[in-house]
Amino acid sequence: MRRRVYLDNNATTPVLPEVLEAMRPYFGEHFGNASSIHHHGQETRAAVERARESVAALVGCRASEVVFTSGGTEGDNLAIFGLTDSGDHVITSTVEHHAVLNSCKRLAAQGCEVTYIPVDGRGLLDPADVKRAIRPNTKLITIMLANNETGVVQPVAEIGQIASEAEIYFHTDAVQAAGKIPIDVNKIGCDLLTISGHKLHGPQGVGALYVRKGTGLEPMLHGGSHERSRRAGTENVPGIVGLGKAAELAVAGFARGDDCADQTMAATRDHLERELLDIEATGLNGEGAPRVPNTTNIYFDGIEGEALVIALDLKGLAVSTGAACSSGAIEPSHVLTAMGLRPDRARASIRFSLGKQNTAEDVDFALALVSKTVERLRELSPVWPRSEVSR
Amino acid sequence: MLPSETIAVAMSGGVDSSAVAAMLRADGHNVIGLTMQLWNQRRLAGHEGMPESVQGRCCSIDDVYDARRVAETLGIPYYVVNHEERFERDVVRPFVEEYLAGRTPIPCSLCNNHLKFDQLLIVAQQIGADKIATGHYAQVVFDDQLNRWLLKRPADTSKDQTYFLFGLTQEQLSRTLFPLGGMTKPEVRELARKHSLAIAEKPDSQEICFVPGGDYKRFLEAYLSEQGETPTEIAGEMVTTDGKVIGEHAGVHNFTVGQRKGLGVATGSPLYVIQIKNDTRQVMVGKDEELYSRTLRSRRVNLISTAELREPMRVSVKIRHRHQPAPAKIESAGPDEIQVTFDEPQRALTPGQAAVFYDGDIVVGGGWIENSTP
Numbered sequence: 001m002r003r004r005v006y007l008d009n010n011a012t013t014p015v016l017p018e019v020l021e022a023m024r025p026y027f028g029e030h031f032g033n034a035s036s037i038h039h040h041g042q043e044t045r046a047a048v049e050r051a052r053e054s055v056a057a058l059v060g061c062r063a064s065e066v067v068f069t070s071g072g073t074e075g076d077n078l079a080i081f082g083l084t085d086s087g088d089h090v091i092t093s094t095v096e097h098h099a100v101l102n103s104c105k106r107l108a109a110q111g112c113e114v115t116y117i118p119v120d121g122r123g124l125l126d127p128a129d130v131k132r133a134i135r136p137n138t139k140l141i142t143i144m145l146a147n148n149e150t151g152v153v154q155p156v157a158e159i160g161q162i163a164s165e166a167e168i169y170f171h172t173d174a175v176q177a178a179g180k181i182p183i184d185v186n187k188i189g190c191d192l193l194t195i196s197g198h199k200l201h202g203p204q205g206v207g208a209l210y211v212r213k214g215t216g217l218e219p220m221l222h223g224g225s226h227e228r229s230r231r232a233g234t235e236n237v238p239g240i241v242g243l244g245k246a247a248e249l250a251v252a253g254f255a256r257g258d259d260c261a262d263q264t265m266a267a268t269r270d271h272l273e274r275e276l277l278d279i280e281a282t283g284l285n286g287e288g289a290p291r292v293p294n295t296t297n298i299y300f301d302g303i304e305g306e307a308l309v310i311a312l313d314l315k316g317l318a319v320s321t322g323a324a325c326s327s328g329a330i331e332p333s334h335v336l337t338a339m340g341l342r343p344d345r346a347r348a349s350i351r352f353s354l355g356k357q358n359t360a361e362d363v364d365f366a367l368a369l370v371s372k373t374v375e376r377l378r379e380l381s382p383v384w385p386r387s388e389v390s391r
Numbered sequence: 392m393l394p395s396e397t398i399a400v401a402m403s404g405g406v407d408s409s410a411v412a413a414m415l416r417a418d419g420h421n422v423i424g425l426t427m428q429l430w431n432q433r434r435l436a437g438h439e440g441m442p443e444s445v446q447g448r449c450c451s452i453d454d455v456y457d458a459r460r461v462a463e464t465l466g467i468p469y470y471v472v473n474h475e476e477r478f479e480r481d482v483v484r485p486f487v488e489e490y491l492a493g494r495t496p497i498p499c500s501l502c503n504n505h506l507k508f509d510q511l512l513i514v515a516q517q518i519g520a521d522k523i524a525t526g527h528y529a530q531v532v533f534d535d536q537l538n539r540w541l542l543k544r545p546a547d548t549s550k551d552q553t554y555f556l557f558g559l560t561q562e563q564l565s566r567t568l569f570p571l572g573g574m575t576k577p578e579v580r581e582l583a584r585k586h587s588l589a590i591a592e593k594p595d596s597q598e599i600c601f602v603p604g605g606d607y608k609r610f611l612e613a614y615l616s617e618q619g620e621t622p623t624e625i626a627g628e629m630v631t632t633d634g635k636v637i638g639e640h641a642g643v644h645n646f647t648v649g650q651r652k653g654l655g656v657a658t659g660s661p662l663y664v665i666q667i668k669n670d671t672r673q674v675m676v677g678k679d680e681e682l683y684s685r686t687l688r689s690r691r692v693n694l695i696s697t698a699e700l701r702e703p704m705r706v707s708v709k710i711r712h713r714h715q716p717a718p719a720k721i722e723s724a725g726p727d728e729i730q731v732t733f734d735e736p737q738r739a740l741t742p743g744q745a746a747v748f749y750d751g752d753i754v755v756g757g758g759w760i761e762n763s764t765p
């Protein structure tokens with residue numbers, strides 16, 4: 001049996017055993033509809049509300065401000081479409097996840113104006129640009145917290161300040177930050193914040209949107225009065241319980257470390273990164289910017305990232321590059337392109353993202369395999385100068 | 392049985408390439424399924440004259456889904472590789488430009504030369520595969536005496552695809568397998584059924600994969616409008632072969648040699664496009680018998696069964712995919728150029744199409760038809 005190492009935790013993370021255990025009863029013995037008035041409903045209602053408190057603790061809000069969703073994409077869509085009308089102006093960035101970018105594209109088609117704030121070579125945007133972009137009809141600023149490809153953390157607190165002064169709603173997609181760095185919606189000063197269960201070792205198919213009290217959010221799904229009429233539909237109880245447990249474990253992790261999510265993970269990532277950068281003709285994407293502690297995005301000159309990802313997968317290492325399109329083929333990364341990376345370097349870039357389950361041995365396995373594979377690919381490359389390859 | 396090798400199979404989601412993957416897997420090879428993402432079908436959807444919804448077959452989500460299901464059934468790793476940029480540069484662009492220059496291109500050959508047996512071969516090598524295999528109906532064998540790799544017509548001559556493969560080099564042939572070369576189509580379908588492949592009854596595709604519904608004129612217009620290009624100097628006169636101007640036409644790309652319908656002129660006897668003059672943009676029309684030519688000049692020639700053509704050679708020559716090879720003499724006419732002289736005049740020799748030379752079942756080589764003389 002081939003050894004398999006998974007370093008693609010920004011795509012999804014394995015459900016932690018404690019999370020699975022917490023969820024298990026809600027598939028069987030505790031099956032009630034959380035809206036039912038009887039015993040069965042009360043049981044699951046209590047579980048949903050406990051989970052809501054755990055999620056609230058993760059992001060520093062009140063439980064009543066948490067809306068459970070089907071995941072990050074729904075959270076982003078609800079925030080964006082729930083707040084805007086035709087004629088409104090929205091400010092976002094060029095490096096957002098497609099859940100935000102394509103929602104904004106749709107807004108533009110529906111008669112909204114959208115401004116895309118650029119980023120610099122480190123992947124950071126300038127809050128002053130956000131401030132300058134504000135117009136009388138600006139309704140919403142939506143800027144991500146941490147980037148999914150590079151892990152770069154945007155200066156969201158400064159943007160929150162700007163939004164608050166201008167009395168504009170501020171939404172941040174925190175899907176790649178939740179569980180990795182401490183989040184406090186009041187420090188950020190955001191009105192809405194999206195998280196997703198499966199990016200922090202919870203299950204797929206569940207997420208949450210923080211909605212500050214008093215925010216006039218129109219629901220997208222119409223039906224019953226679930227989630228305080230902000231999201232109709234019978235609650236995904238096992239999923240919500242799993243998300244709650246994952247949030248609880250993440251908070252416990254923060255309490256152990258001091259400021260950073262997980263000192264061990266940061267140290268492991270730094271080791272991985274240093275060793276990868278020791279390979280000739282490589283570089284770090286997002287260098288000089290604050291980043292979440294689990295992600296590193298490296299370019300390997302002279303390599304096609306697509307071939308490297310496949311070659312590594314065939315040898316047992318799961319990593320990724322850019323975004324995948326509907327067929328599963330790799331598309332040129334809009335994030336790296338927006339950072340001004342040369343097209344060949346954007347194509348030569350690979351993302352390594354760690355999870356709680358990864359060990360030092362996993363990283364050693366990855367390092368040995370990557371350096372060997374990169375060398376082999378460079379030998380085959382028609383454009384790579386052979387003499388420069390270290391042997 | 393050959394020793395076990397690592398082989399990348401170019402999978403389209405169709406019966407043929409799926410059967411190839413199944414056969415090689417059953418033979419004990421280490422098989423990796425690859426699908427090339429070449430063209431985004433949604434790109435031109437809704438553009439002037441193009442359907443709103445996705446209709447073309449190339450790289451459609453459905454085909455990728457089918458290929459993925461087959462790979463899953465066979466238990467082989469499967470990946471989609473993105474070659475959209477190269478495909479546009481090396482296939483779509485030349486396709487458009489050839490039509491605008493009054494020629495009739497064959498995108499499938501360009502795709503074989505620049506994508507399937509070039510880029511895909513590179514990817515295969517990079518991911519550790521020794522060879523690639525495709526579902527083409529053709530045979531590749533090594534001839535010890537000639538010390539060359541030979542391309543041969545398949546057992547099922549009704550499915551013969553060697554016409555589209557004349558551009559393969561010795562290096563490419565040495566690393567290519569055509570496992571269907573000895574089989575008939577019904578046998579291939581039977582094999583797919585035997586392996587319980589869900590695509591066993593899927594119909595064959597015929598059209599140019601990136602042109603929805605086969606309407607290349609609408610495709611050209613939509614592509615050019617997307618690119619913000621307005622081709623100038625494509626309109627011109629419609630003239631008879633004896634020099635009489637009988638009308639105007641809106642663009643040379645609307646015509647192909649031998650075309651009878653849609654000429655926009657009414658005369659007593661049926662008229663055909665005899666020649667499209669690139670320099671003057673004139674479309675020459677005439678009678679059917681004027682379509683016949685005895686010689687043609689082919690350029691950018693690739694020779695397979697021989698390294699060079701030192702002296703004239705008797706061969707049979709195919710001038711389009713569905714053409715019965717006709718006896719002819721070929722001789723060198725300069726670097727990478729070959730002059731073909733047919734025993735009998737051939738109808739509608741079309742610039743942009745390929746002339747492929749056969750010695751019996753063996754492909755001698757081929758080139759792109761440049762012009763013809765009566």
